Amino acid sequence: LWSAMRPNKKLLFTALLLLTAVTSACGSEVKVSTLTVSEAWTRPTPEASDVAAVYFAVTSPIADELVTVSSPVASEATVHATEGDSSSSGGGHHGGGGSMTMHGSTLTVEPGKTATLSPGGMHIMLDGLRQPLKEGDVFDLHLTFKKGGLVTTSVLVALNGL
Numbered sequence: 001l002w003s004a005m006r007p008n009k010k011l012l013f014t015a016l017l018l019l020t021a022v023t024s025a026c027g028s029e030v031k032v033s034t035l036t037v038s039e040a041w042t043r044p045t046p047e048a049s050d051v052a053a054v055y056f057a058v059t060s061p062i063a064d065e066l067v068t069v070s071s072p073v074a075s076e077a078t079v080h081a082t083e084g085d086s087s088s089s090g091g092g093h094h095g096g097g098g099s100m101t102m103h104g105s106t107l108t109v110e111p112g113k114t115a116t117l118s119p120g121g122m123h124i125m126l127d128g129l130r131q132p133l134k135e136g137d138v139f140d141l142h143l144t145f146k147k148g149g150l151v152t153t154s155v156l157v158a159l160n161g162l
Contacts, residue, residue: 051125052126056117077124136157
């Protein structure tokens, strides 16, 4: 009987591998390896400033949500949305006056679409900067998504973006 089964060893081995893969996938959390963050930048900050706004684009093949954000250059990082006219404030958090109002917010990514964080809209607010950000500097931003997991991106300090 054993010798009659020998030709089927390959089939049996393939079936066991497939069964292992299926049972492993059923019990694990879905991770999105193709979630991408690109074009991350922020403006240089004045010596006296301890805040900065970071902008970038993020895409994902499935619906996802940003859970936490952090950076070694700041004591706190949060998602913010700007409402009102930011044009009179110099287009950022470093200008004067204006009627800009900041609100805590949630960053959600729709499947196959790009969520863009840009001046005058949604952005990551860095509070408690450890030192001024100078043009040409580059630092890490750590973004943790519900399904996509941890994504670390480099942020370029540039006067007028990328």
